[in-house]
Amino acid sequence: MGKTRNMSPGFTIRDLRREFGLTARTIRHYEDCGLLRPERRGTARIYGESDRKRLRLIMRGKRLGFSLDEIRETLELYYARPGEIADPRHHLGRIGDYRAKLTALRDDVRIALDWLDTLEARCAAHWRKGA
Amino acid sequence: MGKTRNMSPGFTIRDLRREFGLTARTIRHYEDCGLLRPERRGTARIYGESDRKRLRLIMRGKRLGFSLDEIRETLELYYARPGEIADPRHHLGRIGDYRAKLTALRDDVRIALDWLDTLEARCAAHWRKGA
DNA sequence: TCTTACATTTACGTAAACGTAAACTTATAT
């Protein structure tokens, strides 16, 4: 179906920039890295719901410390149609690798939070004693 | 002057490199950034237990996605003697900031692990069906 | 003493993830 005057116009790069707190440069950079593939209305980029969903995944990946290359791979794992997966064992293996990284990270987070608790308690105790 | 086996009272940069899987360059870089302050035997660096402890903290900080500047701050928060903290409220505030980042990260990890579970289940199901 | 092995400083190089500026095109408002 072609574009008509009644079609939902989608989102401009400005919309995403404002919604996600990113710069246009960053969003285009993600496209350069193969993380996004917006349509074009003429020369301008038009983003849809799937792009917004991908952006949320991208930003979470970043917060989790993954590189854009790794994020691209996870997106490919996610959007691969199960019937077209060339090597399912390798596919599952990669998923396992990411899970291992995340479980290790989860443990690190736990330890760090405990560490902060100790740190805070120590400081607070001395503060009350001094004040 | 005989050098006995048990005489060396510390670790060389080579020891740390091997123990932590880092390069000497990296360890010196951490010192340049104020994360380590080894003693010197002549011109050579001698690391002690406290340095090894700091290195473990540094590496965890890295895995958690903190910059070396942030890690340096957390180390300063940690090694500050409670009696000498200039502004305990600011001190506690910074600790709270780090805790907020870590709790957010913990949530992200949870979501990402659930996501991987879904992803894996989908792939495995299709695999069994196809095989 | 000479060699060998590891250490140090100095300094330029690099990859990732954008920032920023320049020069243009396109769309909308007046």
Add this chain to the structure above:
DNA sequence: ATATAAGTTTACGTTTACGTAAATGTAAGA
């Protein structure tokens, strides 16, 4: 029709966290 705003490509610049090489130093064994 023209001004203004937003979008585009191109390309060099910047920051972080080291890599890598060169020149030099030093301590211990052959």
